[in-house]
Amino acid sequence: MKWLLNMNMPRSLKQLLESVGHQCRHTGEIGLERASDWVVLEEAAREGEVILTHDLDYGRLLAFSGASKPSVVVVRLSRPTPKNIFERLVAVWSTIEQPLIDGAIVVLEDATVRIRRLPIRLEGLEVKQ
Template sequence: MKILLDMNLTPRWVGFLHERGYQAVRWSEVGLASANDLEVLRFAAREGYLLLTHDLDFGDLLAYSREARPSVVILRGVDLRPEASGEHLLRVLATAVEELETGAIVVMDAQRIRVRPLPLG
């Protein structure tokens, strides 16, 4: 699974995910910091990335566009450091792997995960 991290997450996530066998890059490694959310979303879809973010705008963009890709994992109400929430994220990725492969928005919070298949509508 290839994971693209949005700019609002610490670059430490890249190392954390690499150490656990995931291909991960931060948006700043592949795109311009001035890019808007739609550009980031389109890049992730085109290049086959799952998008990891804390920004709810990506879910809204997918809802309006009715696109089936990319899958997005949104971290909500959790400590955004990989040292604190990384193991929880790994469990979420393992639990929702089929949905993420076919297209989904997954919202991860401290108590539960919510999975919405794409396209929304």
Template sequence: MKFLADMGISPRTVNWLKAAGYDVVHLVDEGLERLPDDEILLKARLEGRILLTVDLDFGYLLAVSGATLPSVIIFRLGNERYEIINERLVEVLNRFERDLIAGAIISVSDRDFRVRQLPI
């Protein structure tokens, strides 16, 4: 799996994913920190990447677009420290790999996961 990290995702999470063998880029690494949300989704789709974000707007944009990709993992945590995001991300990758490959929005909270298949 390949990932694109939005601005709210720590570079430490990116480095952790890279160390685990994943292909991952952070928007800031490519000088794209001001890229509009719709263009971030397009970039993720064209590059076959799963978007990692804390921004709820991406779920809305995907829903209204009718798109089937890219998959998006939205972290809605009380504490968004990278260690907690990494811990929850391990659970998502272990439990929902098929959903991510097929196209889904996965909302990750402190207590649970909500999976919505695309298109919505």
């Protein structure tokens, strides 16, 4: 898997992911440390990467864009240390790998994993103005 770690992810997580064969970049290492969420989404989509973040905004942006890529993993752990994030990803890998390949928003919590496949269809929803 190819990962793009958002600025709020520890850089040391990159080494852990690479140690098990993943390709990984950190936004702070490629000049995107101050980039908007849209720019990070576009970069990840262009490079075929999955965004790893704590930021809930990526899910909202993807939902309203109708896009099917990039996939996003939102980390919502009570103790989000690099080791805990890595171990949780490894523990649920068989569940999340294919959805991430296909296009999904995955919310990674201590005891649960929520998967929302992309694109998110908003037809039939009433929008109040």
